[in-house]
Amino acid sequence: MHIAGLQKSSLIDYPEKIACIIFTQGCNFRCGYCHNPELFEQREPLISTEAFFEFLKTRKNKLDGVVITGGEPTLQKDLNEFIYEIKNLGFLVKLDSNGTNPNIIENILKENLIDYIAMDIKAPLNKYEKITNTKVNTDNIQKSINLILNSNIDYEFRTTIIKSQLSYNDFEEIGNLIKDAKNYYLQKFIPSKILDKNLMNEKTYSDKEFKEIKQILLKYVQKIEIR
Ligand code: SF4
Numbered sequence: 001m002h003i004a005g006l007q008k009s010s011l012i013d014y015p016e017k018i019a020c021i022i023f024t025q026g027c028n029f030r031c032g033y034c035h036n037p038e039l040f041e042q043r044e045p046l047i048s049t050e051a052f053f054e055f056l057k058t059r060k061n062k063l064d065g066v067v068i069t070g071g072e073p074t075l076q077k078d079l080n081e082f083i084y085e086i087k088n089l090g091f092l093v094k095l096d097s098n099g100t101n102p103n104i105i106e107n108i109l110k111e112n113l114i115d116y117i118a119m120d121i122k123a124p125l126n127k128y129e130k131i132t133n134t135k136v137n138t139d140n141i142q143k144s145i146n147l148i149l150n151s152n153i154d155y156e157f158r159t160t161i162i163k164s165q166l167s168y169n170d171f172e173e174i175g176n177l178i179k180d181a182k183n184y185y186l187q188k189f190i191p192s193k194i195l196d197k198n199l200m201n202e203k204t205y206s207d208k209e210f211k212e213i214k215q216i217l218l219k220y221v222q223k224i225e226i227r
Contacts, residue, residue: 001082002026003047004039004071006055009063014094014116015154017064022052027071029098029132031122032196033160033189039071049082056089065092065115074101083113094118099144100137109151116154119144121184123159123166124173131165145178157221158185162202163209171213175220184221186210 002025010021026042027034056066066086073079074097083093094116097105108114122131125138148155157178159166178184189204205213214224 001049001052001076001078002042002045002071003049003052004045006047006052008055008059010067013067013069014065014092015156017092017094018062019065019067019092019094020056020059020063021067021069023069024071024073024076026075027098028075028100029072029122029134029136030195031132031160032194032199033162034195035193036071037195042075053085053089056086056091060090063091065094067094067096069096070098072098072100074104079104080108080111080113083108087113092116096120097144098122098132099141102140102143102147105144105147109147109153114153116156117148117151118156118158119148121145121157121159121174121178124170124177127165127170142177149178149181154183155181156183156185157181158187160187160189161204162189162199163205164202168213168216171216175217179220181221182223184217184224186213186217186224186226188226 003022004025005023007021010019013019013021023039025039027040073095086093092115095114096118099119122128125141128136128138128141159174189202191200210226217224
């Protein structure tokens with residue numbers, strides 16, 4: 001595993017659980033608002049897999065689970081083995097993904113390796129390339145969405161929102177894309193350490209506008225939260 005960082009404890013990244021967070025190296029998107037551009041390339045791991053498991057063994061009865069985030073964790077060649085070892089120690093696993101590798105997600109779900117999955121919905125499918133600044137196979141994005149919708153584990157979809165990138169109509173399209181989803185989080189864009197410095201002056205929607213967007217989306221999905 002290419003591990004770039006470990007946050008030893010978090011109360012907010014795994015809903016209703018206390019978890020540590022593993023940041024994996026490597027991502028196949030280049031979202032301008034990415035807060036972790038240093039994770040784009042797979043370099044020498046900064047934390048060895050062995051060191052991580054030594055740490056995890058000391059966290060039994062202190063943590064509920066492990067969040068595996070990125071970068072894009074499905075790019076890790078030994079992801080299944082890594083998760084399997086975490087599960088063997090008795091921890092829950094939450095996986096964060098951008099949904100570009102449905103075959104890997106399908107396999108992980110089939111093997112019952114994870115307990116929770118969070119997938120980014122960057123935009124309606126026709127805007128994916130613009131927002132991620134990469135070539136995107138949107139069939140794969142749709143496949144991952146369908147796999148998650150039809151899975152029997154807890155999940156969430158989530159979107160980071162810059163006002164100039166996503167219109168009210170785009171939320172109608174996103175609603176259709178994830179129709180009947182149990183949980184959808186709207187994430188306010190916060191300009192801080194991001195990839196594209198040109199976005200530093202961009203804004204998210206106002207609280208009033210977020211309420212209107214929520215009303216649009218409630219036609220399609222079961223629960224929406226703003227964070
Ligand atoms: S998918 Fe996530 S990690 Fe990858 S560039 Fe986009 S925001 Fe950053």
